[in-house]
Amino acid sequence: MTRNTFDPLPLPSGVLPMCFCGDPCKVAKSDTEDTYKQRYWMCSNFTFEPTLRQRRINKMTPPPLCDLEQWIDTEIKFEYKEEMQEILRWEAEKKETMEKRRREEAVENEHKEEEEMRRVVANREEREKKLERARRANALRKGKWPRCTQ
Structure with missing residues (x-):
């Protein structure tokens, strides 16, 4: 039989105390x-x-x-103490796992950022090479030869 959280707990034997407000x-x-x-x-x-x-x-x-x-x-009770120790151990393991995952994600993000920066730098260098090649081609087309050939 499963207990519902809203079911009243069994009352201990004895007199039911009254509250300060007059209700049981x-x-x-x-x-x-x-x-x-x-x-x-x-x-x-x-x-x-x-x-x-x-x-x-x-x-x-x-x-x-x-x-x-x-x-x-x-x-x-002893079994409740053991149960609480289990719960605390699970929470500690869960926290440790989450911290480990956060560290791994941080390292992974750092690697991704470094890779992205390398890619951006490589693209920028490639673009500079292409722009320089285009400038030379435009200069040759206009009839201006580089100084080394004149």
């Missing part, structure tokens, strides 16, 4: 590194934390009535 609290799970998958009580009026993009385009929900946060789990 709900259970949420943390996704930060320090408190990975630890459960905590939070105000049911606090729907979500808007992302940076949502803040930028002004698609924010109204601010929560209160910011009650009371931890249920005090320790991270």
Whole structure:
């Protein structure tokens, strides 16, 4: 059975705490590194934390009535620690791969630029040779001979 992210989490046994605003609290799970998958009580009026993009385009929900946060789990389970270490290792590998790719692309772009500059210089030299040849041909056609032949 797959869990939907919007399904409510199972409630711990005991009394359901009330928030400062008078509404019952709900259970949420943390996704930060320090408190990975630890459960905590939070105000049911606090729907979500808007992302940076949502803040930028002004698609924010109204601010929560209160910011009650009371931890249920005090320790991270061993399997969650391992899972977090895997995630961090994957992120480090991904970052390393991206850096390596950026370096390779920079070197490749540099080689392309050097090759383009060589090509431009070669074209310019070829054009200068052709222009010089055309100037000589025009001079010969007008009857002006180079000084060395006069």
